[in-house]
Amino acid sequence: MxxxxxxxxxxxxxxxxxxxxxxxxxxxxxxxxxxxxxxxxxxxxxxxxxxxxxxxxxxxxxxxxxxxxxxxxxxxxxDDLAAALDAHPFTVVDPKFSYVYCLTGVPSTAKAAEFEKRDFGDDELTVIGNDLHIRFAAGAGKSKLSAPVIAKGLGVQGTGRNLKTVRTLIDLADRD
Missing domain, CATH: 3.30.70.1280 (SP0830-like domains)
Structure with a gap:
């Protein structure tokens, strides 16, 4: 494996x-x-x-x-993480404000579309496959886009990592 x-x-x-x-x-x-x-x-x-x-x-x-x-x-x-990093659709102003939020499954097209239309202020988000991509305007801790809101809105749980952490995890996986 x-x-x-x-x-x-x-x-x-x-x-x-x-x-x-x-x-x-x-x-x-x-x-x-x-x-x-x-x-x-x-x-x-x-x-x-x-x-x-x-x-x-x-x-x-x-x-x-x-x-x-x-x-x-x-x-x-x-390779999944590298593909998610490559697919990140937003301009990265600061890697700690841009996230790949790995989901437990692929949300329905309808739920994803509805969720993407919601107003989260200046935060940007989009679903790509089984990942939610986010660019927080002022950081994750200040956003209304919380884990419970994401889970309820998309119908699947997930966990987010900022792009700096994603890059580090890819590098660590490459070492072994």
Whole structure:
């Protein structure tokens, strides 16, 4: 199984603590190899032992069992992330304000179109496949475009990473 970038939604924010050492250990217990993490926000790189979706669901279950909260696990290949980065449709004024928000699935065309028409001030967004691309005008923390709003509007959960982090994850995946 090729190297994967595994993203866990909403880790180490809002009381959902998950030490990266524990995340690495859980991945190894599930049979993953070549395991590493990047910063303490739920970014795991590994070679999963099984089909991607199977590993992702097993890691979700392990997190719930060990820590008592549920979090979605979304993985992408290095090439998936590179394609998302290349497809980012907005002018990047500051990479920390531009995001790829990886979704758990492809939202319906109707939901995506309706969501894209909503007014989020100066924030720009568009859905491309199973990714939501965002350019925050003043940063993610100041936007009304929050994770619950995205999940409700698109009908699928997701987790966002700014373009600087996406580039770093691609570089890390290239090293191994």
């Amino acid at each position: 090729p190297r994967r970038v595994v993203l866990i939604r909403a880790i180490n924010v809002g009381g959902a603590k998950l030490p990266m050492a524990d995340l690495r250990a859980m991945a190894e217990e599930l049979g993953a190899t070549n395991v590493s993490t990047y910063i303490a926000s739920g970014n795991l790189l590994c070679d999963p032992p099984a089909a991607t979706d199977e590993f992702d669901r097993a890691l979700e279950a392990a997190i719930t069992e060990r820590f008592g909260y549920e979090r979605e696990v979304i993985s992408r290949s290095r």
